[in-house]
Amino acid sequence: MISACIFDFDGVIVDTADFHYLSWKRLAIQLGFEFTESQNEAMKGISRMDSLDVVLKIGNIKASPTEKIKMAHVKNEWYKEYLDTVDDSIILTGVKSFLKDLQSHNIPYALGSASKNAGFIMSKINISAGFSAIFDGNDTRYSKPHPEVFLKGASALQLDPSKIIVFEDSHKGIEAANTGGFVSCGIGEADILYNAKYVIPSLENFTVDSLHTLLAEKE
Numbered sequence: 380m381i382s383a384c385i386f387d388f389d390g391v392i393v394d395t396a397d398f399h400y401l402s403w404k405r406l407a408i409q410l411g412f413e414f415t416e417s418q419n420e421a422m423k424g425i426s427r428m429d430s431l432d433v434v435l436k437i438g439n440i441k442a443s444p445t446e447k448i449k450m451a452h453v454k455n456e457w458y459k460e461y462l463d464t465v466d467d468s469i470i471l472t473g474v475k476s477f478l479k480d481l482q483s484h485n486i487p488y489a490l491g492s493a494s495k496n497a498g499f500i501m502s503k504i505n506i507s508a509g510f511s512a513i514f515d516g517n518d519t520r521y522s523k524p525h526p527e528v529f530l531k532g533a534s535a536l537q538l539d540p541s542k543i544i545v546f547e548d549s550h551k552g553i554e555a556a557n558t559g560g561f562v563s564c565g566i567g568e569a570d571i572l573y574n575a576k577y578v579i580p581s582l583e584n585f586t587v588d589s590l591h592t593l594l595a596e597k598e
């Protein structure tokens with residue numbers, strides 16, 4: 380029996396994955412190499428500094444810790460430029476109505492994101508209100524696939540992880556949910572999120588009833 384939900388942020392609540400990708404791509408071009416969308420897949424869910432390490436490895440570039448901090452800062456400034464003009468239209472289809480449905484069924488939900496920008500974006504698009512707890516990259520020491528951010532959510536919800544379903548769009552995030560003992564639900568393509576217990580294409584038209592139907596498929 381599931382008693383609560385934890386949502387990842389980028390790619391689950393909001394359509395920001397492309398902004399991250401475009402900002403990394405811009406950094407790669409500045410450093411003199413190409414960075415493709417398929418290479419970006421491995422960066423979903425991991426922290427800014429871990430992502431930078433992936434990018435630098437692809438470009439075969441060595442950088443000192445100070446240079447890395449500068450590069451990550453530049454990438455984040457570009458990312459924030461994309462965010463400057465956004466409004467709540469970046470909220471992914473189906474999210475608002477699913478959250479509303481959870482509220483009407485008294486099912487609590489929390490946020491578990493690797494992004495240090497998540498809290499800020501949430502207030503910008505006015506979506507924080509119904510969340511019982513919000514944990515983002517500012518609250519954690521370890522990046523996904525470590526389960527820390529989800530475990531913090533479970534402890535705020537005062538529930539055992541096995542009672543919580545985690546919605547995630549990244550392979551690493553699903554790994555984090557599984558390692559933490561949560562029920563994992565991938566949002567996206569089954570061949571990328573093959574490690575998830577359940578996979579749905581998106582939250583469009585997803586309701587508490589759909590959740591129960593999904594859970595009944597494998598119990």
Ligand code: BG6
Binds near residue numbers: 388423
């Ligand atoms: C994750 C994204 O949610 O947050 C990653 O999937 C991103 O792509 C990471 O790198 C860190 O985000 P931020 O906003 O702290 O740079």
Ligand code: MG
Binds near residue numbers: 424
């Ligand atoms: Mg994500």
